Amino acid sequence: MTRSYPKDTLTVGLAQIAPVWLDRAGTMSKILDQVQAAGEAGCHLVAFGEGLLPGYPFWIERTNGAIFNSQIQKEIHAHYMDQAVQIEAGHLDPLCDAAKKFGVSVALGCIERPLDRGGHSLYASLVFIDADGAIQSVHRKLMPTYEERLTWSPGDGHGLRVHPLGAFTVGALNCWENWMPLARAALYGQGEDLHVATWPGGAHNTRDNTRFVAMESRSYVLSVSGLMRASDFPTDTPHLSSIIANGEKVFADGGSCIAGPDGQWVVEPFVGEEKLIVATLDHRRVREERQNFDPSGHYSRPDVLRLHVNRQRQSSIAVDE
16 A cells, blocks of 8 residues: 655654574565554654664674685675575565555665676665665665675665655665765755664664764654674574674664754664664754755855765676677
8 A cells, every 4th residue: 555645744663673694584574574564553664774684794703704715704605695685586576565565665774686796796785665666776885894894895876866755855874874974965965854874783873973964964864773682693593603602692782763853862772672663753843954054055055065976886897789
């Protein structure tokens, strides 16, 4: 069912869940349950954390990931690749069908294995699916952070796009991209006033950045995080004993939250549990806060400062037919 949008309000859901780690089918099942729950709660948009499908690469820093030619790293990476998302193969079709069935747009963090880059490299991608079940954009993370570079590849600007959603204009960035001023500016300049920030999990990431970006952009900011506890790892996880050897009980504690366009909390960071966080946003608050500051409008100086964005999808070949 396709829902209509109220004049000024939008109901959003933040699905703070743990994946069935490195299990694409199992994790997809949990995601579909959350889409249904969001639809039944009246949400127009539901968002999920960074790399949730099939999971964040927690193993790297716990298994000496920088050792060159390590058999352990090769084995886990190959398994990760096998469970990654290949959109061309239809791996997101069930999610597109659910978005259409429940009339909910979806912002999903996934690990993509795209054919247009040869099909054997992985990207932390943020996929936006509209309420008609159509994939509208796939944003590949511009720069993997620190140890992520040992398993993820650098993306490109093709997915730096915004999407209309009721009274709002939605954009999204992955994790530490939300600290990149020019990446944020690329979305602001397209009219973004509802920003989705995806994270693997951690209130240490969301408690400052969420309010800062909201104040800078005079927009609502949804920070949605994953969750991962030692008890969440499937028992058949490759090299599980090495990953959890130090006795750490919590790998990602959530921290999903929402800040309003004045930088104040709409929902404070929520930690430690799986939960669908639901809130209704009022676009009038955006218009009120833009009265004194609009970073790409009346407070900008394009005659002095301008940003050039290359949105061409990058490939290692150009084929003339």
